[in-house]
Amino acid sequence: MKWRLRFSLGCILLFCGTSLQAAGSGGINAPEVRDRPYLILVSIDGFRWDYQGLYDTPAMDRIAAAGVRADAMLPVFPTLTFPNHYSIATGLFPAHHGLIGNRFPSKDRQKFYSLYERETVQDGSWYGGEPIWVAAERAGLVTAAFYFVGTEAPVDGVPMTYWKAYDDSIPGSRRVEQALDWLAMDEAHRPHLITLYFEDVDRATHKYAPGSPQSRRSIERVDGYLAELLDGIAALPVADEVYLILVSDHGQTRVREDPPFIIERVVNLDGVLSVDHGAISFLYLPESDRDRAIEIRDAINGSWQHGRAMLRGEAPAEWHLTETAGFADLIVQPDPGYTVFSSPKNAGHSSKGDHGWAPEFEDMRGIFLASGPRLPNGVRISPISVTDVYPLMMEILSLPISGPLDGNPQRLPALLQAP
Numbered sequence: 191m192k193w194r195l196r197f198s199l200g201c202i203l204l205f206c207g208t209s210l211q212a213a214g215s216g217g218i219n220a221p222e223v224r225d226r227p228y229l230i231l232v233s234i235d236g237f238r239w240d241y242q243g244l245y246d247t248p249a250m251d252r253i254a255a256a257g258v259r260a261d262a263m264l265p266v267f268p269t270l271t272f273p274n275h276y277s278i279a280t281g282l283f284p285a286h287h288g289l290i291g292n293r294f295p296s297k298d299r300q301k302f303y304s305l306y307e308r309e310t311v312q313d314g315s316w317y318g319g320e321p322i323w324v325a326a327e328r329a330g331l332v333t334a335a336f337y338f339v340g341t342e343a344p345v346d347g348v349p350m351t352y353w354k355a356y357d358d359s360i361p362g363s364r365r366v367e368q369a370l371d372w373l374a375m376d377e378a379h380r381p382h383l384i385t386l387y388f389e390d391v392d393r394a395t396h397k398y399a400p401g402s403p404q405s406r407r408s409i410e411r412v413d414g415y416l417a418e419l420l421d422g423i424a425a426l427p428v429a430d431e432v433y434l435i436l437v438s439d440h441g442q443t444r445v446r447e448d449p450p451f452i453i454e455r456v457v458n459l460d461g462v463l464s465v466d467h468g469a470i471s472f473l474y475l476p477e478s479d480r481d482r483a484i485e486i487r488d489a490i491n492g493s494w495q496h497g498r499a500m501l502r503g504e505a506p507a508e509w510h511l512t513e514t515a516g517f518a519d520l521i522v523q524p525d526p527g528y529t530v531f532s533s534p535k536n537a538g539h540s541s542k543g544d545h546g547w548a549p550e551f552e553d554m555r556g557i558f559l560a561s562g563p564r565l566p567n568g569v570r571i572s573p574i575s576v577t578d579v580y581p582l583m584m585e586i587l588s589l590p591i592s593g594p595l596d597g598n599p600q601r602l603p604a605l606l607q608a609p
Contacts, residue, residue, distance in 0.1 A: 213327070213348045218378050220330025227563065228373060229433045229586050231322070231385045232419070233278075233338060234412055235271060236392030236545065238400065238441030239263070239555040245409045249416035250559065253436055255568050257561025258605055262552075262573040265440045267509035268470055269545050269554040271392075272305055274439035274576050275339035280319035281580025281597040285515040288318035289339070293465050295474060297516040308355075314343040322580060324348045325589045326383045334372045336365040337387035352381065362388050362415040370422040373432070380428075382587060386419075388412045395442040399542035400553075433562030433586050437579060440545045443526060443553035450529040450537045451497065453522065457489040464532035465518070469546030471530045472518035483519045490522060497524035509549070526551045562586065564606040571605075578602055 239262035242250050265274050266283055272292045273284040284290045293304045303310045310316060317340050323333040324345050334352035335341035341353050352372065365386055372381050394408035423432050453459060453471065463474040475483050483501055490499035499522045502511050511517040524530045526547050531537040547554055558574055577597030584591050585603040
């Protein structure tokens with residue numbers, strides 16, 4: 191489970207001031223863009239790449255038959271919820287969009303971002319890049335979110351028209367109902383971009399492990415939400431103008447029953463800021479003391495057979511870890527299934543299923559499916575990156591990519607047929 195805060199529910203229209211109206215759509219679609227299609231971006235947290243083939247998912251199969259399905263979607267490092275969701279939304283690596291973890295200190299170590307803190311989640315200064323909803327709002331398109339990382343904050347001063355503060359007690363069916371209500375609005379106010387998020391699968395697999403009866407039931411339950419969404423769209427007058435993109439941020443794997451590696455048992459961590467995730471641990475040293483970092487690295491690696499500690503600069507180049515982005519001085523990465531914690535007190539929070547291991551580990555892969563008017567039917571493609579989704583979304587909504595991009599600009603847009 192990712193967002194544990196229970197914020198107030200409500201659809202919030204953010205066009206109560208002139209400055210906000212100038213920054214976005216102001217809650218009304220500009221006349222010149224009202225003929226553009228509608229896009230629903232759905233995320234199923236923790237839905238592993240192979241679940242669709244292992245379990246009964248008739249609604250997902252409908253989407254695949256009517257559109258495009260990737261063999262898998264490759265996550266970015268770290269394989270955590272917030273960095274990967276925001277990479278989907280921006281087409282950028284965490285090093286370039288700034289959301290380098292679920293929890294992490296600012297580069298000057300004076301502030302701390304946490305998915306559990308409402309103040310940081312809703313503070314737009316933490317979020318870089320131009321997420322799809324900001325680009326849409328700037329183009330005069332109304333947007334709406336029933337949860338997605340970054341949608342609660344005015345990024346670069348631009349808020350979404352409608353958004354929900356995260357509350358995990360709201361059932362999936364209610365979220366789908368709201369999305370359909372948005373699509374049924376009049377043309378002037380109808381959102382052209384809608385996001386939906388379901389945490390059921392991630393929560394069940396954390397608590398009970400992948401493959402458990404509870405995990406299977408959560409997959410079937412979310413597929414039921416998708417069926418409600420598909421049937422609801424089909425009944426709307428705009429059905430032929432709707433695109434649906436279905437993604438997950440990462441996969442999951444079973445946690446081994448071996449005791450976790452406890453860093454404090456082999457090295458002194460006094461003065462070191464540690465951020466544990468179970469499947470990975472980040473160590474931040476005072477003033478980035480390289481000599482001490484090497485000492486800690488060597489002590490860990492000399493005592494541990496099921497993982498390794500590495501200096502930031504020793505990490506694989508494809509992880510894109512940079513000092514300027516604020517990544518930790520030391521990354522402590524277990525082998526798949528094994529866990530690590532800085533202290534015994536943190537080890538009590540371990541799960542039966544988890545993610546956070548190296549993005550190269552196959553079980554960390556997620557899903558990508560898409561359907562819509564200009565997409566071909568029943569096409570299967572090779573794995574893509576989470577950063578490749580953004581160019582497709584921008585092309586669907588006829589939005590120009592004006593800033594940096596780490597995703598492949600042609601990989602998915604090339605699938606679109608001529609209007």
